[in-house]
Amino acid sequence: MLLELQTHDSATDRLTHQRQALPEHARLEQLATNLAAIDQLIAERQGELATVSREQARLEDEVEMVRRKAQTEEARAISGKVTSPKELTSIQEEVGSLRRRQGALEDELLERMERRETLDAELAELSGRREGVTSEQAEVAKARDEATAEIDRELEVQRSARKLLEPNVSPELLKLYEQIRARQGGIGAGALVGNTCQGCRTSLSRVDVDALRALPPERIKRCEHCRRILVVA
Secondary structure, three states: OOOHHHHHHHHHHHHHHHHHHOEEEHHHHHHHHHHHHHHHHHHHHHHHHHHHHHHHHHHHHHHHHHHHHHHHHHHHHHOOOOHHHHHHHHHHHHHHHHHHHHHHHHHHHHHHHHHHHHHHHHHHHHHHHHHHHHHHHHHHHHHHHHHHHHHHHHHHHHHHHHHHHHHHHOOOHHHHHHHHHHHOOOOEEEEOOOEOOOOOOOOHHHHHHHHHOOOOOOOEEEEEOOEEEEEEE
């Protein structure tokens, strides 16, 4: 009976480890790391895009303001209302300065527009990568949940079978078995096959084997090497 209990406990331990070690867990962790990195890049690009957009709007306003001022000065110069050669020269110089300023501003504006196009393209690419990661996350999570559900069903079978066996084992023996299991990696009992303990796979001397076989059935038998409970046939 104790060996049957051990069989179910070993199966439970194996299934529990299998549940914890599903490859989907590691893949989901990697995907979460990838997603966090992508989101960080998206946040950085969006922040830069907002700055570039503000700079583009400011430059557009400045270009328009300088252009209008240059047009106004040119119109004043050709209106005929200004007759002083000195004043006309001053206006022409001012218009030239404004046109140069307009050109410099337009160059800056072009740089911002090109950077904005680059950022838009990068954000579109990052968005596609993010969609791919989230799609894979959903698929992997589904596979994990299906595998987990299957393992949980098997665990329930093993636990239910174990529970049915418990009343057939004395409380004293069950307590000792659980204590040994906790200390010995989940194996609290093993069969004696020939002269070998199946708990630690160590051979016992003929004297020890004969002594164990001579003990009455109600006595708890222990391996001399690993101290696990021995079930002697």
